Amino acid sequence: MSLSVSNIAMKPCGLFCTAHAKLMMHEEVTVQDAVCAVALMESSMQVTHSHSLHAALCAGLALSLPHA
Numbered sequence: 001m002s003l004s005v006s007n008i009a010m011k012p013c014g015l016f017c018t019a020h021a022k023l024m025m026h027e028e029v030t031v032q033d034a035v036c037a038v039a040l041m042e043s044s045m046q047v048t049h050s051h052s053l054h055a056a057l058c059a060g061l062a063l064s065l066p067h068a
Contacts, residue, residue: 013037 016037
């Protein structure tokens with residue numbers, strides 16, 4: 001699946017990267033911050049999350065968390 005991203009959409013993505021870095025108290029934006037920003041942008045653009053990066057990240061996180 002290919003998704004074209006306009007220049008207008010890139011500015012909020014950059015802001016989300018910066019915001020996530022600040023939230024995580026990083027001194028600079030990391031790849032993790034960028035992945036989170038992309039997941040946020042992608043999930044806001046899709047009605048269903050069945051094939052999204054967001055769903056894959058959540059599934060991976062669920063598998064890596066210890067079960068109580």
